[in-house]
Amino acid sequence: MTDISLHTPYPASAVAAWDFRTDVAVVGFGAAGACAAIEAAETGARVMLFERGSGSGGASALSGGEIYIGGGTDAQRAAGFEDSSEALAAYLKAAGGPCADEAKCDLYARESLAHYEWLKAQGIPYRGNYLPGKHIEPTDDSTLIWSGSEAAAPFCDIAPPTPRGHVIRHMGWGGGRPLVDLLEARARALGVEVVTDARAVALVRDGERIVGLVVRIDNQNRFVRAERGVILCTGGFVMNEDMRRRYCPETLRLSSPIGDQDDGSGIEMGMGAGGDAIHMEQFFTTCPWTMPEPQACGVLVNRAGQRFINEDCYHGRVSRFAVDQLGERVFLLLDNAHFSQPLDLAGMGIAGTGDTWEEVEAELEMAPGTLSATMAFYNAHAREGADPLFGKRPPILTPLDQGPFVALEMHFRDSFFSFFTLGGLRTSVDGEVLDRAGEPVAGLFAAGRTTSGLPAWGHGYSSGMSLADCTYFGRRAGRRAAAG
Amino acid sequence: MTDISLHTPYPASAVAAWDFRTDVAVVGFGAAGACAAIEAAETGARVMLFERGSGSGGASALSGGEIYIGGGTDAQRAAGFEDSSEALAAYLKAAGGPCADEAKCDLYARESLAHYEWLKAQGIPYRGNYLPGKHIEPTDDSTLIWSGSEAAAPFCDIAPPTPRGHVIRHMGWGGGRPLVDLLEARARALGVEVVTDARAVALVRDGERIVGLVVRIDNQNRFVRAERGVILCTGGFVMNEDMRRRYCPETLRLSSPIGDQDDGSGIEMGMGAGGDAIHMEQFFTTCPWTMPEPQACGVLVNRAGQRFINEDCYHGRVSRFAVDQLGERVFLLLDNAHFSQPLDLAGMGIAGTGDTWEEVEAELEMAPGTLSATMAFYNAHAREGADPLFGKRPPILTPLDQGPFVALEMHFRDSFFSFFTLGGLRTSVDGEVLDRAGEPVAGLFAAGRTTSGLPAWGHGYSSGMSLADCTYFGRRAGRRAAAG
Numbered sequence: 001m002t003d004i005s006l007h008t009p010y011p012a013s014a015v016a017a018w019d020f021r022t023d024v025a026v027v028g029f030g031a032a033g034a035c036a037a038i039e040a041a042e043t044g045a046r047v048m049l050f051e052r053g054s055g056s057g058g059a060s061a062l063s064g065g066e067i068y069i070g071g072g073t074d075a076q077r078a079a080g081f082e083d084s085s086e087a088l089a090a091y092l093k094a095a096g097g098p099c100a101d102e103a104k105c106d107l108y109a110r111e112s113l114a115h116y117e118w119l120k121a122q123g124i125p126y127r128g129n130y131l132p133g134k135h136i137e138p139t140d141d142s143t144l145i146w147s148g149s150e151a152a153a154p155f156c157d158i159a160p161p162t163p164r165g166h167v168i169r170h171m172g173w174g175g176g177r178p179l180v181d182l183l184e185a186r187a188r189a190l191g192v193e194v195v196t197d198a199r200a201v202a203l204v205r206d207g208e209r210i211v212g213l214v215v216r217i218d219n220q221n222r223f224v225r226a227e228r229g230v231i232l233c234t235g236g237f238v239m240n241e242d243m244r245r246r247y248c249p250e251t252l253r254l255s256s257p258i259g260d261q262d263d264g265s266g267i268e269m270g271m272g273a274g275g276d277a278i279h280m281e282q283f284f285t286t287c288p289w290t291m292p293e294p295q296a297c298g299v300l301v302n303r304a305g306q307r308f309i310n311e312d313c314y315h316g317r318v319s320r321f322a323v324d325q326l327g328e329r330v331f332l333l334l335d336n337a338h339f340s341q342p343l344d345l346a347g348m349g350i351a352g353t354g355d356t357w358e359e360v361e362a363e364l365e366m367a368p369g370t371l372s373a374t375m376a377f378y379n380a381h382a383r384e385g386a387d388p389l390f391g392k393r394p395p396i397l398t399p400l401d402q403g404p405f406v407a408l409e410m411h412f413r414d415s416f417f418s419f420f421t422l423g424g425l426r427t428s429v430d431g432e433v434l435d436r437a438g439e440p441v442a443g444l445f446a447a448g449r450t451t452s453g454l455p456a457w458g459h460g461y462s463s464g465m466s467l468a469d470c471t472y473f474g475r476r477a478g479r480r481a482a483a484g
Numbered sequence: 485m486t487d488i489s490l491h492t493p494y495p496a497s498a499v500a501a502w503d504f505r506t507d508v509a510v511v512g513f514g515a516a517g518a519c520a521a522i523e524a525a526e527t528g529a530r531v532m533l534f535e536r537g538s539g540s541g542g543a544s545a546l547s548g549g550e551i552y553i554g555g556g557t558d559a560q561r562a563a564g565f566e567d568s569s570e571a572l573a574a575y576l577k578a579a580g581g582p583c584a585d586e587a588k589c590d591l592y593a594r595e596s597l598a599h600y601e602w603l604k605a606q607g608i609p610y611r612g613n614y615l616p617g618k619h620i621e622p623t624d625d626s627t628l629i630w631s632g633s634e635a636a637a638p639f640c641d642i643a644p645p646t647p648r649g650h651v652i653r654h655m656g657w658g659g660g661r662p663l664v665d666l667l668e669a670r671a672r673a674l675g676v677e678v679v680t681d682a683r684a685v686a687l688v689r690d691g692e693r694i695v696g697l698v699v700r701i702d703n704q705n706r707f708v709r710a711e712r713g714v715i716l717c718t719g720g721f722v723m724n725e726d727m728r729r730r731y732c733p734e735t736l737r738l739s740s741p742i743g744d745q746d747d748g749s750g751i752e753m754g755m756g757a758g759g760d761a762i763h764m765e766q767f768f769t770t771c772p773w774t775m776p777e778p779q780a781c782g783v784l785v786n787r788a789g790q791r792f793i794n795e796d797c798y799h800g801r802v803s804r805f806a807v808d809q810l811g812e813r814v815f816l817l818l819d820n821a822h823f824s825q826p827l828d829l830a831g832m833g834i835a836g837t838g839d840t841w842e843e844v845e846a847e848l849e850m851a852p853g854t855l856s857a858t859m860a861f862y863n864a865h866a867r868e869g870a871d872p873l874f875g876k877r878p879p880i881l882t883p884l885d886q887g888p889f890v891a892l893e894m895h896f897r898d899s900f901f902s903f904f905t906l907g908g909l910r911t912s913v914d915g916e917v918l919d920r921a922g923e924p925v926a927g928l929f930a931a932g933r934t935t936s937g938l939p940a941w942g943h944g945y946s947s948g949m950s951l952a953d954c955t956y957f958g959r960r961a962g963r964r965a966a967a968g
Contacts, residue, residue, distance in 0.1 A: 007921050008758070098733035246762045246910065249582035268920060272758075274492070278730045281765040304873040306790050309810075324808065326793075326874075367872035369861055377853055388851035389788040390810075426730065436752060437491050 004214050004221060006268040009205035012212070018225040022048040022193070024481045025213050025226035026233060027200045027266060030058020031176075031467055032448030032474035033233035034183035036431070038122065039478030041190035045228060047482075049192050050215050052199035056184040057177070058260045059235050059420065059449065060470060064137035065175025066147055067471060068454075068464035070164040071113045075144040079130030081162040085109040090159040091150060095460035099279045104454055107429050108472055115472050116166065122186045124179060125169040134296045134396070136288060136315065136463070137173045148462025149313040153391030165464045176467075198222070203230060203269050203444070210273055210443035229443050229481030231431065233474060236421035236449035237264025238283075247280035247423065254285055254323065254417040255347075262420065266450035270425040274441050275433040279452045280423030284461045285323060286316035287410050287417045289332050289348065292340040297398050299378055300410075303327040305361065305370030307378070310390035312397065319417065320458045322410060329411040331364065333357075333375065335400040342408060347416045351409035360405050371407075375400065422458060424451045431477025445481045447474035488698050488705060490752040493689035496696070502709040506532040506677070508965045509697050509710035510717060511684045511750060514542020515660075515951055516932030516958035517717035518667035520915070522606065523962030525674035529712060531966075533676050534699050536683035536718075540668040541661070542744045543719050543904065543933065544954060548621035549659025550631055551955060552938070552948035554648040555597045559628040563614030565646040569593040574643040575634060579944035583763045588938055591913050592956055599956045600650065606670045608663060609653040618780045618880070620772060620799065620947070621657045632946025633797040637875030649948045660951075682706070687714060687753050687928070694757055694927035713927050713965030715915065717958060720905035720933035721748025722767075731764035731907065738769055738807065738901040739831075746904065750934035754909040757925050759917040763936045764907035768945045769807060770800040771894050771901045773816050773832065776824040781882050783862055784894075787811040789845065789854030791862070794874035796881065803901065804942045806894060813895040815848065817841075817859065819884040826892060831900045835893035844889050855891075859884065906942060908935045915961025929965045931958040 002014040024040040026033045029051035041047045070076070070088035089109035093100045108115075120126065131142035138145055147165025149155045168175040168182075188194065197217065204212035204223065213224040237243040238257040243264045245252065271277050290296035300311055300318065302325035309321040322330045331351060342348040352363030361371040379399040381388055387397055409415070425433050425446045432440035447453075453469035455461050486498040508524040510517045513535035525531045554560070554572035573593035577584045592599075604610065615626035622629055631649025633639045652659040652666075672678065681701065688696035688707065697708040721727040722741040727748045729736065755761050774780035784795055784802065786809035793805040806814045815835060826832040836847030845855040863883040865872055871881050893899070909917050909930045916924035931937075937953035939945050 005921070007919060098736060246760065249763075252582060271920065276730065279733075279765075281763075304791075307788075367861075367865070370873065373857055373861070377851075377857070381851070389790075389854065435491060436755065437489070 004202045006202060006265055007272045009203040009210065009273050010214055012204050012206035015204060015223045017223065019222040020048060020224045022046045022224065022226055023228045024231065024478065025050065025224050026231045027213065028058060028233035028235060029056040029194065030233060030235060030448060030470065031060035031180055031183060032470035034180060034187050035471045035474035036231045036233055036447055036478035037187045037192040038183065038190060039475040040482040041187065041192050043479065043482040045482035047192045048224065049187065049194045050198040050200055050213065051194065051196045052261055054196050056180050059258065059262055060467060061177045061180045062258060062260065063176035063467060064173060064463065065168040065170060065179035066137065066165045066464040066467065067119065068147065068164050068462060068468040069112050069116045069166045070162065071109065073113060073116055073166065075126065075128050075130060075166060076162055078128060079144060082160065083162045085112065087159040088112055091155060092454060094155055094158045095148065095457065095462055097457035097460045099282060099452065099456035101453065101456060103429050104473065108454060108468065111472065119471065123182045126166065127169045130163065134290055134293055136291060138167055139172055141169045141171045143167055147464050149317050152313040152393065153310050200265065203273050205273065208442055210441065228484035229445050231477050231481050232266035232270055232446040232450045233448050234266030234450050235259060235262035236424060237267055238262045238420040240264040248283055248421055251283050251419050253412050254419045255413050256416050256418040258418045258420045262449065266446060267424050270433050270444065270446055270450065273444055274435045275444065276426040276436045277424060278426045279456055282422040282456060282458050283419050284316055284422055284455065284458055285417050285419035286319040287415050288343055288346045289410060290315045291343050294338040294340055295332065295334060295342065297338045297396055299333040299375065299400060301331050301333060301371055301374055305366045305374050307374060307389060310387060310392035312392045314462050316461045317459055323412050323417065328413065329409050332408040332410055333400060334406050334408065335402045336404055337402040338400065339406050345416055347414055348408045348410055350406055352407040354405055355403045357405055360407050364407055421449065422452065422455055424449060427451045429476060430480035431473055432480065445477040447477040488686045490686060490749055491756045493687040493694065493757050494698055496688050496690035499688060499707045501707065503706040504532060504708040506530045506708065506710055507712045508715065509534065509708050510715045511697065512542060512717035512719060513540040513678065514717060514719060514932060514954065515544035515664055515667060516954035518664060518671050519955045519958035520715045520717055520931055520962035521671045521676045522667065522674060523959040524966040525671065525676050527963065527966040529966035531676045532708065533671065533678045534682040534684055534697065535678065535680045536745055538680050540664050543742065543746055544951060545661045545664045546742060546744065547660035547951060548657060548947065549652040549654060549663035550621065550649045550948040550951065551603065552631065552648050552946060552952040553596050553600045553650045554646065555593065557597060557600055557650065559610065559612050559614060559650060560646055562612060563628060566644065567646045569596065571643040572596055575639060576938060578639055578642045579632065579941065579946055581941035581944045583766060583936065583940035585937065585940060587913050592938060592952065595956065603955065607666045610650065611653045614647065618774055618777055620775065622651055623656055625653045625655045627651055631948050633801050636797040636877065637794050684749065687757050689757065692926055694925060712968035713929050715961050715965050716750035716754055716930040716934045717932050718750030718934050719743060719746035720908060721751055722746045722904040724748040732767055732905055735767050735903050737896045738903045739897055740900050740902040742902045742904045746933065750930060751908050754917050754928065754930055754934065757928055758919045759925055759928065760910040760920045761908060762910045763940055766906040766940060766942050767903050768800055768906055768939065768942050769901050769903035770803040771899050772827055772830045773894060774799045775827050778822040778824055779816065779818060779826065781822045781880055783817040783859065783884060785815050785817060785855055785858055789850045789858050791858060791873060794871060794876035796876045798946050800945045801943060807896050807901065812897065813893050816892040816894060817884060818890050818892065819886045820888055821886040822884065823890050829900055831898055832892045832894055834890055836891040838889055839887045841889055844891050848891055905933065906936065906939055908933060911935045913960060914964035915957055916964065929961040931961040
């Protein structure tokens with residue numbers, strides 16, 4: 001009997017009987033899978049969606065439901081922000097750093113407004129208003145927030161700054177769940193046949209073409225014939241420690257994987273079918289150090305007492321640079337005017353206090369003239385509205401000179417450094433899984449964190465980029481797969 | 485007709501006739517391939533070695549012929565250094581950082597002395613003496629040099645420091661060429677059949693087993709049957725810009741790939757056969773900033789005027805941290821007592837000078853109190869023999885306070901930042917290529933930079949690690965392949 005394995009497609013010739021027949025088989029019911037299914041079904045194709053859990057959700061449902069959208073949306077215009085597809089493209093490419101997929105950046109920038117309209121047409125509600133300030137997610141039901149590093153150096157010099165995080169109308173954190181619920185409802189209304197508690201365990205190949213799936217249901221292998229294509233939307237590999245050890249070992253230092261059942265099975269199946277996996281070392285991380293909000297005015301230093309980034313960047317960019325520092329922790333420095341008790345969740349304890357920065361320095365057992373000199377320099381320039389080292393900007397740039405002072409410890413392993421993986425299958429803008437020669441693997445598609453997409457580079461992540469990628473390129477994969 | 489491709493093994497059933505038959509086929513004639521061939525031939529197996537160039541060499545011949553060996557060699561003992569396999573293992577694991585292959589580190593540490601004897605038995609001459617100081621390669625024919633970060637923090641606290649770079653007896657730089665020549669002579673003496681100008685273009689598979697190769701000779705495809713195994717020793721992928729863009733894009737910022745024909749073809753063939761490729765983002769880089777030697781006493785700062793590493797580490801570790809810094813360049817700061825004209829090769833120009841560090845700072849257009857404060861702090865502590873920030877140690881730690889002062893620019897793209905890739909196929913300690921489930925791909929072996937091995941992590945590289953890996957694990961691959 002032929003083995004059934006994630007690592008190698010199962011030969012169609014060994015399939016005795018097909019248990020299911022469909023045109024398009026989607027694997028994974030997060031936002032990417034839902035959007036792929038919706039678009040495939042819109043073409044009239046038969047669509048089946050297999051989800052290993054008991055319902056829709058995936059990592060998307062754990063998110064804030066924030067989608068990175070720009071180019072001049074209603075919410076942007078109503079709040080007086082100008083944006084353009086050129087500015088959006090420039091930002092996306094800068095945020096992708098050395099890993100940017102320029103074709104995906106350009107296309108998404110051109111289509112972002114239309115994609116926003118599509119989301120609304122699926123029933124996603126948006127209040128349409130702008131919420132000023134620095135937020136991880138809105139605490140109310142507002143739409144538009146700053147969700148990236150748009151207004152911070154060097155990005156503010158690359159593209160005119162504007163907020164682009166568009167959040168589903170939903171009171172408080174956790175808009176991802178209702179977002180997926182609405183997409184699920186839409187998919188079901190279009191006739192997508194959803195099979196839950198159905199774990200994909202292998203692709204099926206006939207010659208060079210992927211023609212189906214093996215799915216584990218009720219402890220039995222079920223064979224799914226997908227006449228037009230299989231779309232892998234199973235998320236990343238953050239829950240697979242063995243894969244992380246081989247491809248993304250820096251994350252082993254961090255405390256808190258974020259994911260649902262993101263065990264890399266889709267990436268593994270795609271690679272087994274000849275797909276290329278790229279930028280596998282890339283990951284997003286963040287520690288919720290900007291909450292309560294006044295703490296976002298803090299200064300971060302490494303164990304040498306040095307700053308290392310303009311702290312007005314997106315909290316995840318700051319956190320990503322933090323974990324690059326030598327040692328196992330960094331310190332968030334605050335004065336009495338800005339300190340609040342950090343979130344319990346953050347796991348950030350007080351490492352040192354003092355009536356002067358010199359005293360804090362001493363409590364942290366740093367050499368005299370390190371942290372204190374950093375803060376003297378910082379404050380002197382902050383009073384002038386300048387940060388000559390990293391280009392931090394007012395109002396987040398503000399002197400921290402009203403003692404007593406405090407240093408909060410952000411420990412990579414013991415604080416809440418949440419993270420997920422960004423590397424994955426290389427795909428065309430139509431979601432075709434590409435092999436190492438850059439050619440499509442016939443019949444195989446992927447979207448979301450199973451792929452390397454818009455959020456390609458951990459140091460450039462902005463909130464909403466992954467859902468933008470999941471929803472938009474999920475749609476394209478669905479449409480392309482249905483075309484056969 | 486079936487396509488012949490690096491990306492997919494050619495089916496044995498499609499081979500009309502075998503042009504060559506051998507027990508073991510080795511691909512690539514650098515140090516790894518030579519050692520694999522020697523050991524395979526020692527067992528009595530028929531061995532053929534295919535090299536795409538016109539002779540032996542590979543990247544090994546471009547090296548200094550330095551091999552990382554420890555545990556208490558004759559040269560170490562004669563110079564009064566103590567070493568142990570435990571200390572060597574601890575150093576190798578620390579140097580491998582998050583990418584360390586512990587099994588390879590432990591095994592090599594245990595076998596390092598025996599491997600040294602084996603190298604001598606192949607005819608590699610060693611003078612046996614120790615050359616003090618800081619060298620990239622010995623300028624005379626000395627044997628033992630400091631070739632890593634053994635005496636520098638944090639490594640000096642992880643394992644008792646001792647030099648371990650063992651260099652072939654050879655006057656001046658470039659010992660890699662005679663090293664490979666001697667290994668070639670040994671391989672030929674053992675009856676290895678060497679075919680040059682023969683480029684491997686595909687593996688041949690029969691069922692699940694790799695049984696041969698397709699080799700391009702005189703513009704024709706030749707089919708090689710390898711009864712017991714194929715060993716891929718074709719080097720890394722530093723010469724393949726497309727692969728670098730997909731797997732190691734940070735290197736696109738650097739100036740000078742070091743390699744022979746390291747186009748990743750072995751990695752590609754191995755992946756196509758189901759092999760796992762790991763740590764593909766890792767690379768070695770160095771700029772020859774420690775030459776002339778007094779410059780090794782310099783201080784490196786980033787564009788914010790901050791130090792970022794103890795500069796007494798191995799020059800490659802320092803350089804690797806340098807290219808992590810924000811911006812496109814770092815500065816090497818020297819005083820009149822330590823400045824010499826840098827090597828032309830290094831491409832390091834003078835970016836600023838001054839009678840005080842404040843003047844240098846101004847010439848570099850850094851804010852007052854950045855670079856100058858860094859140097860005031862550094863000098864104050866250096867006079868006491870201390871570096872509270874990074875643990876740099878005397879005698880390399882020395883005040884830089886004898887003006888005039890200079891800042892040399894090390895520009896990632898315009899200076900000579902040489903680099904090569906460290907990621908590659910995942911292999912067992914016996915050189916078996918492992919698939920993504922950790923199982924050997926039957927009949928397929930690899931060694932050297934086609935694999936991820938001892939030098940797994942760019943930030944921990946030490947000179948001689950790659951040749952240690954090539955020679956020792958090349959041998960093991962040869963022996964294991966010959967065993968069939």
